[in-house]
Amino acid sequence: MKGLSLKIGAFNYSNIVLLVMMVCIRCGRSSIVHPVILIPGAGGNQLEARLSKHYKPTSLICNRWYPLNKDQDGWYRIWFEPSVILAPFTDCFAQRMMLHFDPLLDDYCNAPGVQTRVPHFGSTQSMLYLDPYLKHISAYMAPLVDSLQQIGYVEGETLFGAPYDFRYGLAAQGHPSKVGSKYLQDLKTLIEDASASNGGKQVILVSHSLGGLFTLQLLNRNPPSWRQKFIKHFLALSAPWGGAVDEVLTFASGNTLGVPLVDPLRVRAEQRSSESNLWLLPNPMFFGGTKPLVITENRNYTASDIPDFLKDIGFPEGVLPYETRIVPLVRNVEAPEVDVTCVMGAGVRTPESLIYWDGDFDKQPEMVYGDGDGTVNMVSLMGLQSLWGSEKNQSLKVIKVGGVSHMEILKDEAALDVVIGEINKLNSFSYRPPDHAEKVSEI
Ligand SMILES: *[C@@H]1O[C@H](CO)[C@@H](O)[C@H](O)[C@H]1NC(C)=O
Ligand SMILES: *[C@@H]1O[C@H](CO)[C@@H](O)[C@H](O)[C@H]1NC(C)=O
Secondary structure, eight states, X not given: OHHHHHHHHHHHHHHHHHHHHHHHHHHHHHHHSOOEEEEOOTTOSOEEEEEOTTOOOXXXXXXXXXXXXXXXXXXEEEESOGGGGSHHHHHHHHHHHOEEEETTTTEEEEOTTEEEEOTTTBSSHXXXXXXXXXXXXXXXXXXXXXXXXXXXXXXXTTEEEOOOOTTOOOOOTTSOOHHHHHHHHHHHHHHHHHHHTTTTOOEEEEEETHHHHHHHHHHHTSOHHHHHHHEEEEEEEXXXXXXXXXXXHHHHHOOOXXXXXXXXXXXHHHHHHOHHHHHTSOOHHHHOSSSOSEEOXXXXXXXXXXXXXXXXXXXXXXXXXXXXXIHHHHTOOOOOSSOEEEEEEESBOEEEEEEOTTOOTTSOOEEEEESBBSSSBHHHHTHHHHHHTTOTTOOEEEEEEETOOTTGGGTOHHHHHHHHHHHHHHHSTTOOOXXXXXXXXXX
């Protein structure tokens, strides 16, 4: 009898241990780690479109043959869809992706008769692969999401995504920016909900590229008490804090972003129409007013000459929104007093000046290269360090990963180790952020 009761007692005891362990594993995922929200870069998530009766196709092909597949309500994936590399379809695509600036409304809107939407807001689903049927060539956030899952993050519980319509940007205070402002509002709600469903833990924001500019605006447009309550850390990967010379090429001659076979001039008008592209032109605060970014026989253009440059390339419509909405926006890069870590590629040949000697912007230029991540110049990637280096209340850490490009930062093993290492540190109890700008570390 004695033996039996002892056995039962032991059994009960281990049952309780097991039960406690199970509860800890279930609740543990959500209460031990800080929830992570991923904010992608331009072109980094899928977009869907639907055409209404007001849509005016530019050709019979756009009317009849493109897109090849729609769902029963008429929605189809406009970004990314590989048939756009076929020239006649490229034209339909470009016309439908085009934004229009309305000077009376002082805001941007879609092309007439084209509705767009961002699928799966809140989830990472629409940013893992740009085309879910071409996973091997269109992976975007998938490797980072895999790495996060390996350290215990769970989609929908502790891991969230904030995709957006990356054609739109934000404007300086006092100017409407319907789509971009709505996105900041949705992102704010997502942050609050992620924190609430994780026992009030602060959230870690992880951005790539343009996503970093949106995130910084979100932080600075909310009061310090909100930031302290909800934000643990802002981890910005490859953020173009001061724009990029690559964007000058986009405006002048079009940019295929490495997609083969596409004629850059076919997508140039659409790329010029994008508000976020205007936001990413080189900021004079970082690129200065003396270094020529565009060189022609008759005239050179620095970052301070962008209004003249837009006129001279044949895009005078861009001058008004650039001067009124973008210039005052990018002049104001305030420190949010939230802990920030910038991780960036370095040592990759990056366009620094474009030479159009005969002034023909329809031709691809000769390039002079400098340091950066292949897309964004070093002076822009290091922008926050130069601005906030001596701010007392701003903790800022900068990590350069040598030889890693703008996109590889989301796939390269060494880069992912750095990102995951930082997130692990943030989740450990002993973590203390630096109380001022830290020395740059190079890997
Ligand atoms: C433009 O810049 C180049 C390189 O800095 C310089 O050699 C040239 O003289 C400049 N041209 C003009 C027209 O100012
Ligand atoms: C730093 O923060 C303290 C306390 O919040 C504040 O009093 C001070 O003005 C801030 N300093 C700067 C340089 O912003």
